[in-house]
Amino acid sequence: xxxxxxxMAISSKQEFESLLHRHRKIVYKVVNTYCWQADDRADLAQExxxxxxxxxxxxxxxxxxxxxxYRIALNVAISNVRHQDKLSQFSVPLDxxxxxxxxDDQTGKADERINLLQTFIGQLDSLNRALMLLYLExxxxxxxxxxxxxxxxxxxxxxxxxxxxxxxxxxxxx
Numbered sequence: 001x002x003x004x005x006x007x008m009a010i011s012s013k014q015e016f017e018s019l020l021h022r023h024r025k026i027v028y029k030v031v032n033t034y035c036w037q038a039d040d041r042a043d044l045a046q047e048x049x050x051x052x053x054x055x056x057x058x059x060x061x062x063x064x065x066x067x068x069x070y071r072i073a074l075n076v077a078i079s080n081v082r083h084q085d086k087l088s089q090f091s092v093p094l095d096x097x098x099x100x101x102x103x104d105d106q107t108g109k110a111d112e113r114i115n116l117l118q119t120f121i122g123q124l125d126s127l128n129r130a131l132m133l134l135y136l137e138x139x140x141x142x143x144x145x146x147x148x149x150x151x152x153x154x155x156x157x158x159x160x161x162x163x164x165x166x167x168x169x170x171x172x173x174x
Contacts, residue, residue, distance in 0.1 A: 012056065012057075016052075016053060016056050019065050019069075020049065020052060023065060023066050023069050026066060026069050026070055026073055027045055027048050027049065027069075027073055028045070029133060029137070030044075030048065030070070030073040030074055030077050030133070031044045031045045031048070031077070033077070033121075033129055033130075033133045034077040034078075034080065034081060034126075034129065035080075044076070044077060044080055047076055047080065048072070048073045048076045048077070051072055051075075051076045052069060052072055052073070055072055064146075067143060067146050067147050070134070070147040071146075071147050071148070071149070074130045074147065074148065077126070077130075078126040078127070078130065081126045082126070116169070117166065120165070120166055120169050124162075127148070127158075128158065128162060130147075130148060131144065131148070131155065131158055131159060131162065132162060134147060134148075135159050135162075141155045141156055141159075
């Protein structure tokens with residue numbers, strides 16, 4: 001390796017590490033959406049970081065890094081889910097430590113609705129789970145389309161159907 005190519009490799013690695021650090025919350029969000037056990041989350045985060053590094057040479061500086069990162073992270077997570085034999089480990093990731101349960105009726109109702117929403121999301125297939133993650137993070141339909149590689153119309157249709165399913169599901173359980 002020449003000194004120029006070694007310098008470029010170091011520069012590329014530093015740029016990657018900086019971008020990964022700046023956007024690390026994306027990895028956490030994806031990992032927490034697809035894994036409920038701490039060991040599984042750590043393994044998936046590691047696999048996402050490896051795939052991001054392996055693909056870094058394909059990143060186009062003219063495009064949004066976060067969109068590129070989401071796409072890879074979600075693809076890795078979805079592939080991970082597909083390789084799991086037991087879907088039961090993807091049940092609702094909630095225990096009492098995740099919620100601050102209040103004493104008044106309003107807080108109790110809000111907590112119950114959060115539980116119902118998390119149960120609903122936990123039962124979704126990989127694509128719909130990704131859609132919900134991005135939608136709840138208030139990404140635009142265009143951003144979701146770019147990240148997931150589906151049309152904006154498809155995004156809108158799927159999200160509207162999910163909203164209706166949520167309303168139907170929550171209303172039947174309330």
